[in-house]
Amino acid sequence: MAILNEIRSWTGKRAYCFRGRDILTDKGGDAADAEAVASLAFCFKVVCEDTVTGCIGALVPQDTVAPTGYTFTPIPAYFFSHDEQENTRAARMKGYAGWLDSTRFCPACGHPLRLHAVENALECPECGRLHFPRVEPCIITLISRGDEILLLRNVRDTKGIYACLAGFVEVGETLEQALRREVREETGLEVQNIRYAGSQGWPFPDQLMLAFYADYKSGEIVIQESEIADARWFRREALPPMPAPGSIAWRLINGRF
Ligand SMILES: [Zn+2]
Numbered sequence: 001m002a003i004l005n006e007i008r009s010w011t012g013k014r015a016y017c018f019r020g021r022d023i024l025t026d027k028g029g030d031a032a033d034a035e036a037v038a039s040l041a042f043c044f045k046v047v048c049e050d051t052v053t054g055c056i057g058a059l060v061p062q063d064t065v066a067p068t069g070y071t072f073t074p075i076p077a078y079f080f081s082h083d084e085q086e087n088t089r090a091a092r093m094k095g096y097a098g099w100l101d102s103t104r105f106c107p108a109c110g111h112p113l114r115l116h117a118v119e120n121a122l123e124c125p126e127c128g129r130l131h132f133p134r135v136e137p138c139i140i141t142l143i144s145r146g147d148e149i150l151l152l153r154n155v156r157d158t159k160g161i162y163a164c165l166a167g168f169v170e171v172g173e174t175l176e177q178a179l180r181r182e183v184r185e186e187t188g189l190e191v192q193n194i195r196y197a198g199s200q201g202w203p204f205p206d207q208l209m210l211a212f213y214a215d216y217k218s219g220e221i222v223i224q225e226s227e228i229a230d231a232r233w234f235r236r237e238a239l240p241p242m243p244a245p246g247s248i249a250w251r252l253i254n255g256r257f
Contacts, residue, residue, distance in 0.1 A: 002120040003096050004049045007056060010034045013049075015056040016093040019064050021204065022072035023090065029081055031090065032070050039067050046101045050093065057093030059101050075204070080246035087201075087246075094203040099133040102205075107131070138207045139179045140166040142252040143191055145216035148233040149253065151240065152186065155229045162232075162240040164249040166209070175210055183214070187231050188222035191215060198257040200248040209248045211257075 015037035017024035024032040024040075040060055041047070047058040066072050075094065079087050103122055106113055111126035121130040142164050143150040151162035167182035169175060176194050183191050191214040200209045223231050234240060243249040251257060 002050060002052045003100075003115065004051060005047070005100060005115055007047060007049050010038045010056070013054060013056050014089065015058065016090050016097075017058045017060060018075070018094055018097060019060050019072050020062050021075050023075050023078050023094075024066060024070055025073040025078065026070055029073065029078070031078075031086075032067075036067050036070050040064060046097050048093075048096055048100055050096065053089055053092065055089055055093050057097035059097045076244070076247075080244045082246075084200075091201040091203045095133060095201070095206055098203065098205050103131055134206045135208050136206050137169040137175070137178075138166060138202070138209050139169060139175055139182060139212060140164050140209050140248055140252065141179050141183065141191075141194075141212045141214050142249075143183065143189070143214050143216055145233060148235055150187070150189075150216070150221075150231060151234055151242070151253075152223075152231040153229045155225075155227060157229065160241050161243060162230075162234070163243050164211075164252055165231075166249075169210075175212070179212055179214065186224045186228050187219075189219040190217040192217040197252060198248070200251075202248075211248050211252050213252070 013034045015034040016031050017037040017040060026032050037058055043060050043064050045059040045061060049056050104113060106124035106129060108129050109124060109127045111124050113122040113124055116123040116130060119130060121132045123130050152165055153162050165183060165186055169178040179194055180191060183189055193215040195213045197211040197213055202209050221231050242253060
């Protein structure tokens with residue numbers, strides 16, 4: 001049993017309170033203490049306790065005001081300023097709380113779900129189906145061509161940031177097939193020599209980023225205009241504005257695995 005939807009005790013617990021894409025933090029930028037999170041209990045949409053890590057996760061509505069002395073910080077900024085162990089704890093609670101919030105009824109029969117007594121799952125008392133937390137695999141890749149690397153600017157980007165190519169794995173695909181397909185769709189290029197680099201949980205809402213290096217094989221860049229605003233080869237001594245340290249794109253570009 002990993003997740004309880006009731007809190008046995010707040011004392012000495014790490015607690016993570018999420019508001020949309022924000023996390024409640026103290027003046028030092030760390031996750032708020034359990035007492036501060038508990039003070040918002042009157043407006044919790046969801047609260048759960050993880051019996052594996054001993055952490056508490058809570059979701060509050062978008063109009064929630066932080067307690068005095070605390071603030072809501074964008075989760076990516078939190079991730080970029082904490083280590084992998086802490087980020088994993090926070091991501092896990094964001095994932096579980098979001099899952100409980102968005103999975104209230106059985107997708108097969110519409111009956112309200114309840115937490116399973118043993119499995120880390122929701123069960124349907126009507127039809128017996130189990131529903132597990134979703135993890136959506138997403139590939140991200142840095143493509144090299146000699147001394148150059150390929151970076152892309154997303155159409156949703158407003159800050160001039162160039163990042164690595166990324167996309168969701170489709171049903172039945174291998175990771176390598178997904179990578180080749182995404183590269184082809186977004187840039188028109190073919191790649192070879194795909195090497196696994198590392199991974200990162202990214203709970204927005206439930207992605208698992210799987211990072212790879214790949215080498216250019218053939219083709220000229222033809223961008224997918226619905227997704228990509230610009231894609232170019234950059235020399236390492238003349239790189240554009242890039243994702244912040246802590247992101248897996250930054251780790252790929254800087255070889256930090
Ligand atoms: Zn059902």
